[in-house]
Structure formats: C-alpha cells, structure tokens
Amino acid sequence: MRDHEADTTGLAPIFSRRLLGGLLLAASASRAARAADPIRLGAVLPLTGPSAATGTQQQRGLQFAMTRFNAAGGLAGRPIEILFEDNQAKPDQSVLAFNKLADLNKVPVIFSGYSGPTLAMAPLASRRKILLVNGAAQADRLATASLYLINTLPVIKDEVAVLARYLVETGKKRAAILFQNDAAGTTGRDDFIEAYTKLGGAVLGQEQSSFSQTDFRPALLKLNSLQPEALFVMLSDGLSALAEQAQQMKQDYLVCGTSFFADPLAMRHPGAVGWIHTQLRVKAPPEIAEAFQKQTGTEMEFFGSQYFNAGSIIFRTVGRLLDAHKEVTGESVRAELFAIRDFNELIPTSFKTNTASMQVDVVRIEDGMDVFVKSYTSE
Amino acid sequence: MLLLQLLVNGLVTGCALAVVSFSFSLVYSTTRVFHVVHAGLYTLAGYGAWSLERAGIPAWWGLVVLPLVCAGLGALVQLWLYAPLEQRRATHLVMLIASLGLLAVVQNAIAAVYTPNILQFTDPWRARTVALGGVVLTAVQVATVVLSLVVFGLTLLLTRRTLLGKRIRAVASNPFLAEITRLRPGRTYVAVMALASALVAVPGVLVGMDLGLQPYGGTTVLLTGTVAVIAGGIGSLGGAFLLSVIITVLQNLSLLVMPGQWSVGITFLVFVLFMLLRPRGLFARAG
Amino acid sequence: MDYFYSYATLAAIYVVLGLSTNLLVGIVGIFSVSQAAIFGVGAYVTGYCLVNEVVGFVPAMLLSALACLLVNVVVTLPALRVSGDYFVVTSFGIQLLATAVFTNWTGATGGASGLPGVPPASLLGTELVEAWQNLALALGLMALCCLLFHLLLRSPYGRLLRAVREDELAVAASGKGVLRAKVGAAALAGVFGGVGGSLYAVFLSFVDPSSFDLNGSVLLLTMVVVGGARTLLGSVIGPFLLLALPQVLTMVEIPTTAAAAARQGLYGALLIAFMVFRPQGLAGEKL
Numbered sequence: 001m002r003d004h005e006a007d008t009t010g011l012a013p014i015f016s017r018r019l020l021g022g023l024l025l026a027a028s029a030s031r032a033a034r035a036a037d038p039i040r041l042g043a044v045l046p047l048t049g050p051s052a053a054t055g056t057q058q059q060r061g062l063q064f065a066m067t068r069f070n071a072a073g074g075l076a077g078r079p080i081e082i083l084f085e086d087n088q089a090k091p092d093q094s095v096l097a098f099n100k101l102a103d104l105n106k107v108p109v110i111f112s113g114y115s116g117p118t119l120a121m122a123p124l125a126s127r128r129k130i131l132l133v134n135g136a137a138q139a140d141r142l143a144t145a146s147l148y149l150i151n152t153l154p155v156i157k158d159e160v161a162v163l164a165r166y167l168v169e170t171g172k173k174r175a176a177i178l179f180q181n182d183a184a185g186t187t188g189r190d191d192f193i194e195a196y197t198k199l200g201g202a203v204l205g206q207e208q209s210s211f212s213q214t215d216f217r218p219a220l221l222k223l224n225s226l227q228p229e230a231l232f233v234m235l236s237d238g239l240s241a242l243a244e245q246a247q248q249m250k251q252d253y254l255v256c257g258t259s260f261f262a263d264p265l266a267m268r269h270p271g272a273v274g275w276i277h278t279q280l281r282v283k284a285p286p287e288i289a290e291a292f293q294k295q296t297g298t299e300m301e302f303f304g305s306q307y308f309n310a311g312s313i314i315f316r317t318v319g320r321l322l323d324a325h326k327e328v329t330g331e332s333v334r335a336e337l338f339a340i341r342d343f344n345e346l347i348p349t350s351f352k353t354n355t356a357s358m359q360v361d362v363v364r365i366e367d368g369m370d371v372f373v374k375s376y377t378s379e
Numbered sequence: 380m381l382l383l384q385l386l387v388n389g390l391v392t393g394c395a396l397a398v399v400s401f402s403f404s405l406v407y408s409t410t411r412v413f414h415v416v417h418a419g420l421y422t423l424a425g426y427g428a429w430s431l432e433r434a435g436i437p438a439w440w441g442l443v444v445l446p447l448v449c450a451g452l453g454a455l456v457q458l459w460l461y462a463p464l465e466q467r468r469a470t471h472l473v474m475l476i477a478s479l480g481l482l483a484v485v486q487n488a489i490a491a492v493y494t495p496n497i498l499q500f501t502d503p504w505r506a507r508t509v510a511l512g513g514v515v516l517t518a519v520q521v522a523t524v525v526l527s528l529v530v531f532g533l534t535l536l537l538t539r540r541t542l543l544g545k546r547i548r549a550v551a552s553n554p555f556l557a558e559i560t561r562l563r564p565g566r567t568y569v570a571v572m573a574l575a576s577a578l579v580a581v582p583g584v585l586v587g588m589d590l591g592l593q594p595y596g597g598t599t600v601l602l603t604g605t606v607a608v609i610a611g612g613i614g615s616l617g618g619a620f621l622l623s624v625i626i627t628v629l630q631n632l633s634l635l636v637m638p639g640q641w642s643v644g645i646t647f648l649v650f651v652l653f654m655l656l657r658p659r660g661l662f663a664r665a666g
Numbered sequence: 667m668d669y670f671y672s673y674a675t676l677a678a679i680y681v682v683l684g685l686s687t688n689l690l691v692g693i694v695g696i697f698s699v700s701q702a703a704i705f706g707v708g709a710y711v712t713g714y715c716l717v718n719e720v721v722g723f724v725p726a727m728l729l730s731a732l733a734c735l736l737v738n739v740v741v742t743l744p745a746l747r748v749s750g751d752y753f754v755v756t757s758f759g760i761q762l763l764a765t766a767v768f769t770n771w772t773g774a775t776g777g778a779s780g781l782p783g784v785p786p787a788s789l790l791g792t793e794l795v796e797a798w799q800n801l802a803l804a805l806g807l808m809a810l811c812c813l814l815f816h817l818l819l820r821s822p823y824g825r826l827l828r829a830v831r832e833d834e835l836a837v838a839a840s841g842k843g844v845l846r847a848k849v850g851a852a853a854l855a856g857v858f859g860g861v862g863g864s865l866y867a868v869f870l871s872f873v874d875p876s877s878f879d880l881n882g883s884v885l886l887l888t889m890v891v892v893g894g895a896r897t898l899l900g901s902v903i904g905p906f907l908l909l910a911l912p913q914v915l916t917m918v919e920i921p922t923t924a925a926a927a928a929r930q931g932l933y934g935a936l937l938i939a940f941m942v943f944r945p946q947g948l949a950g951e952k953l
Binding site: 048084085089090091092093096099100123128179183185 | 668676726777795866870871872874876877916925927929930
C-alpha cells in the first residue's frame with residue numbers, strides 16, 4: 001500500500017496520466033481496506049529468562065490463533081494484532097508491562113500466564129477494568145483474585161481431585177509426591193494431599209525440585225525407598241529427563257500427573273510408557289496440530305493448545321461484539337464472554353464462573369500417544 | 380541400597396562440578412577476575428555437542444571438538460574484554476559487571492538460537508546402564524567420573540611440571556612482581572583462560588548428555604562451584620575438587636534426613652559458618 | 667499516565683535501595699551481592715503485617731526498617747572478618763540462603779506462591795490506591811532518604827567512612843573505631859533497604875520470592891555502578907536509567923521470534939559497553 005502512494009510522484013511523463021488514474025483508484029481502494037484498522041490486544045508473558053520455554057510456547061499458541069482468525073477474514077473485517085510484552089515471569093515487570101499496554105496501547109484484553117505475575121496484575125485489572133485472561137496458571141487463588149480475571153482452564157484443585165479419585169478407585173492407596181518448588185507445584189502438592197487423604201489414601205513422602213532443574217535422581221532414589229504404589233508428579237518442565245532417569249531406575253510404581261504431562265518429547269520417551277495423567281480434553285485435531293507445526297516449527301503441546309484455545313475464545317467474543325456494533329472494552333468483552341458462556345474452540349469450555357469448567361479425562365501414555373482411560377467432570 | 384546409590388550419584392555429580400570448580404579456580408587465582416562467563420562457556424559446550432549430534436556426528440566427538448572451541452573463545456574473552464578493562468584499571472566490581480553482561484549476551488544468544496526449551500541428546504549409548512556392586516550407573520555417569528579425574532590429573536601435571544604451569548603459579552602468587560620481571564602476565568592470562576575454558580567444556584558436554592540442556596542453568600552450577608573454590612582455599616586446585624565432591628555428596632545424603640528443599644540452603648548456611656570460623660578455607664596456599 | 671507513574675514509583679523504590687547498596691558497596695567498600703535479600707526481608711515484614719492486619723502501614727514500615735537493620739548487621743559481620751574477595755562468595759551464599767528461606771518458609775512468607783493481596787498503604791486515614799498516590803508516597807520517602815544520605819556524606823561520620831575505605835589501617839591506627847563505623851553503615855543501609863522493601867510491598871500488593879533473588883542483587887549492583895558509585899546523583903540516575911532501558915528496548919522493533927532474548931542480550935551488551943567506556947558510571951567517582 002505504501003508503494004502505491006510513493007509511486008504517484010516522480011513518474012515518467014509519458015505514462016503519468018493513465019498510471020496516475022489507475023494508481024489513484026488502487027490507492028483509494030486500499031485506503032478503504034486500511035480503514036479497517038487492527039484490533040489490538042495485549043499479552044504479558046515470560047519471553048526470556050528461565051520461564052521462557054513455556055512463555056514462548058504460550059506466545060506461539062496465541063500467534064497461531066491470531067493467524068487463523070486473520071486468514072478467515074479477521075473480526076468484522078478487522079485484523080487482530082497482539083502486542084507482546086516480556087515480563088520474565090516477574091511480578092514488578094508484569095505491572096509495568098500491564099500499565100504500558102493499558103496506557104500507551106489502550107488494549108481491552110491482556111493475556112497472561114504464570115500465577116505470580118497474574119496475581120500481581122489482578123488488582124490492576126480490577127481498577128482499570130481491563131480483562132486479564134489467564135491461559136495456563138492454575139494456582140487456586142486465581143479463582144478469586146479479581147472480577148476481571150478470567151481463567152480459561154480449571155484450577156489445579158479440580159484436576160488433582162480427579163486424579164486422586166482415579167488412584168483410589170484403582171486401588172493405589174499409598175503415594176509419594178515429586179513437585180516443583182514454585183506456585184503451581186506447591187499448590188498442586190497441597191491439593192493432592194488434601195484430596196487424596198480425604199479419600200483414604202496415604203502420602204508416604206514428598207520431594208521437591210527447583211524450577212528448571214533436571215537432575216531428579218536423588219529425589220527419585222529417596223522416593224523409591226518409600227515404596228509407594230503411585231508417584232504424583234507436579235512438574236511443568238524437564239519431564240523427558242524425568243522419564244529417562246525413572247527408566248534407568250527401573251521402578252515399578254505408577255507415575256501420574258496433571259495435564260502438564262502433555263509434553264510430546266516426554267510422551268515419546270520409552271520411560272514414560274504407562275504414565276497416567278489427567279487431561280483437559282486438550283487433544284488438537286491432527287490438521288490443526290500439523291498447521292501449528294508448520295507455522296511455528298514446534299509441536300503443539302499443552303501450552304500451545306491452551307493459548308490457542310484462550311485466544312480463540314477471546315477473538316470469538318470480540319468478533320461477536322463487533323458484529324453487533326458494540327464498543328470493545330474490558331467490561332463489554334467480559335459481559336459478552338459470560339453471555340456466550342459455552343465455547344467450542346479447541347476444547348469445550350464453559351464459563352459459569354471466572355474459571356472455566358472443562359471435561360477432565362484420565363489418560364495413559366502409550367507409544368507417545370494418550371490413550372483414553374476414563375472421564376470425569378470437574379466440579 | 381539407597382545410601383550407596385545416593386553416595387555414588389553424589390560422587391558423579393560432584394566430579395562434574397569439580398571440573399567446573401577447579402577450572403574457575405585457575406582463572407580466579409591467576410587473574411583475580413570473577414569470571415562468570417565461565418558458566419556461559421560451560422553451557423555453550425553442551426549446546427555445541429548437541430549441534431554436532433544433530434549434524435550426524437556422534438556426540439562423543441564433542442569431547443574433542445568443544446574444548447578446542449571453548450579454549451579459543453576463552454582466550455578471546457580475555458583479549459577483548461578483560462585485558463582492555465585491566466588496562467583502564469577497572470576495579471573488581473566493574474570487571475564483574477562486564478562479565479555478567481557478557482554472560483547475559485551468551486545465555487540469551489543460546490536461547491535465541493536454540494529456543495529456551497530443555498533439549499535432550501538422543502544417542503542411545505549414553506543411557507546404557509551398568510551395575511557395579513548394587514549400584515546402577517549410566518555410561519555417561521561413568522565417563523563423567525573417569526574424565527573428570529583424568530583432566531584433573533592432567534591439569535595438576537601441567538601446573539606442576541611444565542613451564543607454563545610455573546608461569547601460572549608465579550603470576551598467581553604475585554602479579555605485580557610478575558609484571559616488572561617481564562613474566563608477561565598478559566600472555567599467561569590468555570593461556571590460563573584458554574586452558575580453563577577447555578576444561579569446563581568437558582563437564583558441559585557430559586552433564587548435557589546426562590541431564591539435558593537449558594540456556595540459563597549454568598549460573599547455579601558455577602555458584603556452587605565458587606563456594607567449593609573458596610571453601611577449599613583459593614589457589615588450591617585439589618581443595619576445589621575435593622570440596623566440590625564433598626558438597627554434592629552432602630547435598631545428596633542430606634535427603635536421607637531432611638526434605639530436599641533445604642539441602643541447598645543448608646549448603647550455604649554451612650558455608651557461611653565456615654567463612655566466619657575459618658575464612659582462609661581448608662587448604663589455602665600460604666601467602 | 668499510569669505507565670509513567672508506575673515506572674517512576676518503581677524507580678523511586680530502587681533509588682532507596684540503591685542508596686542502601688551504594689552505602690555498603692560504594693562508600694564502605696563491602697562487596698555485597700545480598701542486597702536483594704534485605705530488600706526481600708523488608709517487603710515480607712510489611713507484607714505480612716498488612717495482610718494479617720497486625721499493624722498499620724507506618725508501624726509496619728518501621729518494623730521492616732528495624733528488621734532489615736538487624737539482618738544487615740548480622741549478615742555483614744563476616745565481611746568484617748574476611749577480606750573483599752572471600753566476602754563475595756559469602757555474600758552469594760547469604761543471598762541464596764535467603765532465597766531458600768523465602769521459598770520454603772511457607773508459614774511466614776507464603777512460600778513459592780507468595781503473599782497476595784497486600785492492602786494499599788493508608789496514611790492519615792486515606793488509602794493510597796491510585797497510581798499517583800503511590801508515586802507521591804514513594805517520591806516523598808525517596809527524597810527523605812536522599813536527604814539523609816546527603817547529610818551523612820557531609821558529616822564527620824561520612825568522612826570517617828570514606829577514610830576507612832581509603833586506608834583502613836591508618837584509621838585504626840589513629841584510634842577511631844573502624845568496626846563501629848562499618849557496623850553503623852551496615853545498619854543504616856539496612857534501614858534504607860527496609861523502607862524500600864516496605865514501599866515495594868504496598869505498590870505491587872503482592873510479594874513473592876522472585877523479585878529478591880540473586881538477579882535482583884545483581885540488578886542493584888549494576889544500578890549503582892552504572893549510575894555512579896559513592897555519589898547521591900549516581901544513586902538516583904542509576905535506577906531511573908536501568909529501569910528505563912528495558913522499556914526503551916521494547917520500542918526497538920526486532921523482527922525475529924527471538925526478539926525478547928535479543929533484547930536481553932542487547933541489555934548485556936550495553937552493560938559491557940558502559941564498563942569498558944565509562945566505568946565510573948554516569949555521575950560517580952571511580953570505584
């Protein structure tokens with residue numbers, strides 16, 4: 001478009017009139033298209049630093065959703081644009097990034113991930129009436145942190161409750177826990193202990209790993225010696241290393257976890273055969289998974305799918321608002337989201353409260369794929 | 380049994396850490412620069428070997444190629460960063476911050492090129508296990524112990540028996556005197572950096588093969604290593620080696636008596652107490 | 667405007683912390699990389715008091731200052747026994763120990779999940795909820811601390827501190843209490859740290875360990891060095907500049923998927939450039 005405008009000056013005299021006319025026509029047409037200026041939304045994610053592996057995957061999920069919606073014509077003819085800010089998973093950087101997006105770019109919706117930063121931004125979301133959309137953090141506190149915080153997946157409590165039920169139902173009443181010492185890991189551990197002991201199970205012991213640590217041998221050794229029937233694993237990264245080391249130790253208990261297990265690299269590892277985990281019905285249909293792979297060069301796993309889902313939900317909502325010629329603000333998006341209530345983008349998601357309810361399946365890993373075992377509904 | 384396996388695992392990880400420690404000690408005691416870029420080269424070595432594996436070259440070749448590459452890089456860091464700063468009479472703090480800046484550049488470059496995700500080697504040889512008297516070890520773990528001891532021995536030989544080694548020790552013990560007696564500390568510094576960087580590539584590759592790679596993980600390793608260096612006594616390579624192994628074994632064994640989350644904290648608490656009671660370290664060189 | 671207000675508030679908080687670091691590192695010469703730990707203690711004490719409604723904001727802030735004063739004195743005691751180089755690693759150890767405590771002492775600190783929902787500061791009956799109100803509070807306290815710092819530098823005590831840095835032996839020989847001077851400086855640095863931490867807790871209304879780790883300490887050191895050590899102006903410029911830098915860098919369009927990593931790398935490169943070309947910082951004296 002810029003080229004057209006530039007060419008209207010300094011043309012060779014012979015062709016100038018006709019060319020000018022033609023170009024003016026083209027320019028005015030493109031100007032009409034440009035009148036559809038983009039819908040800008042924000043995202044505050046860890047794009048560098050130790051959490052970057054997850055953050056960049058979340059970014060890819062959003063970008064993929066954005067590309068697909070734009071390819072289908074955008075929202076009421078307007079393209080979607082997401083402005084990404086890097087917060088390195090730090091709360092203070094998150095606050096700065098939030099305010100920047102709010103003040104300088106006036107976005108109505110901001111995507112986020114990780115519990116700490118999201119909790120730090122929640123009060124701002126309430127005050128500025130900007131919709132904060134969390135696509136992956138599952139700390140229980142997120143359910144009540146702000147009216148303007150939407151969690152597009154159930155909090156960890158729900159998933160863990162399902163897992164505990166499954167374990168007890170299949171006769172595994174003695175478990176040990178391996179957890180990551182961050183917000184998600186510690187809440188997952190606490191919730192598991194609560195749910196499992198309530199159902200009559202016994203927790204024999206627990207070991208922690210620090211974030212992004214990959215040497216699980218000492219912890220595994222210690223936990224092995226307690227002879228549990230099941231090992232509950234609450235890690236968001238390093239699962240393939242865990243699979244390898246667990247295999248080397250030839251243990252015979254059941255390894256189980258939450259939807260964090262949906263890491264393709266880990267799932268394909270022979271050491272992960274037989275692992276059980278809960279899953280938020282997050283299976284991407286093959287043609288979407290392939291398209292994702294093609295666009296981003298990585299596989300669509302848990303975080304990619306969750307953010308594709310979250311992005312699609314929001315885009316769908318904003319699209320409805322635009323089609324109805326309503327203004328797009330944090331308040332209106334929020335209201336419309338609850339009005340629509342049930343979404344079927346990548347994962348069937350329902351919003352009765354700020355936190356989505358989804359079908360929680362229990363699946364087993366076999367040959368790098370998840371094999372369905374049983375289904376529960378998160379309460 | 381649990382105790383034995385924990386002990387042996389601790390020995391393995393400790394040996395890898397030991398190489399990081401004593402190579403850092405070489406640099407620190409000679410040049411007095413708190414060379415945190417060491418962690419960056421450690422990480423880079425692992426990624427280099429991974430790239431080799433992707434290109435079809437068996438990962439073990441990494442143990443030959445990467446030390447050479449890192450030696451070159453280490454020398455460049457000395458020539459292009461530390462030497463100019465020294466010429467301008469930069470203080471320790473300034474050198475540290477420059478080193479930190481370079482570390483940030485290296486780590487982020489790795490993250491940009493290889494993505495921040497944890498990468499794994501795929502060569503099946505690494506995971507072959509061998510059982511030795513009730514304890515199970517992988518091939519890489521065995522290699523780690525063997526190679527760590529070998530490079531340590533070679534380094535000791537070098538510093539004790541060769542001319543270069545004598546120069547290094549001379550410069551380390553009195554840089555000022557070295558300067559005016561035309562020992563050309565500048566050249567020695569380059570040699571030391573090259574040597575240390577080559578050394579640190581070895582655990583960089585081995586640990587990467589054993590546990591996986593990530594761009595930002597080298598810093599904690601280096602830090603624990605520096606604890607060992609100081610506790611063992613600055614200037615004592617053997618002290619650094621021994622303390623690295625002791626610290627790691629203690630951390631592993633501490634799991635028997637307390638929850639894992641406190642093992643790192645306890646390490647540093649013990650270290651801090653050490654500093655209060657015996658600051659010169661266990662084996663400090665006299666003078 | 668909130669963007670600018672929050673940036674300025676954060677910068678003001680870091681100025682107060684910068685004064686603390688500058689006092690300890692620049693003026694007294696104790697190379698401390700555990701300043702973020704003190705900062706954290708201040709934030710947690712205030713956070714805990716306000717969340718559990720133990721006392722109001724002003725008493726909570728005073729409690730923070732007191733707690734940090736005590737912790738800083740205890741923590742810098744090893745520095746008085748060991749010389750610069752050794753203390754570096756001790757300081758690293760203290761920082762890592764503090765991070766371990768923040769993350770694991772769940773009862774007091776909320777552990778890895780942190781303390782959410784810290785209520786806004788309330789002064790004289792009004793709750794400081796708006797961004798500009800927080801800014802006013804932060805700037806006010808910043809000004810107060812700057813005044814204190816300025817007066818300190820000009821006072822006989824300030825001169826004593828400088829003398830200690832220049833030539834400790836001479837000062838001791840002349841009968842002045844070197845130990846008392848250092849401990850006093852550490853105490854005051856602690857007070858600044860407590861005030862900064864307190865402000866941070868009410869500004870973010872969320873306290874978690876990630877802001878008070880080793881990277882936080884390194885950031886503080888960098889602010890002091892880049893801004894300029896030992897001067898008031900340096901303590902003010904450093905934080906404002908270093909907080910602005912990443913924000914400015916985000917305005918630079920880097921059209922790659924690794925844009926964020928590239929920016930962090932650029933930040934590291936800028937640090938190197940600063941250290942090579944202007945090690946005394948923008949407004950400081952050579953360290």
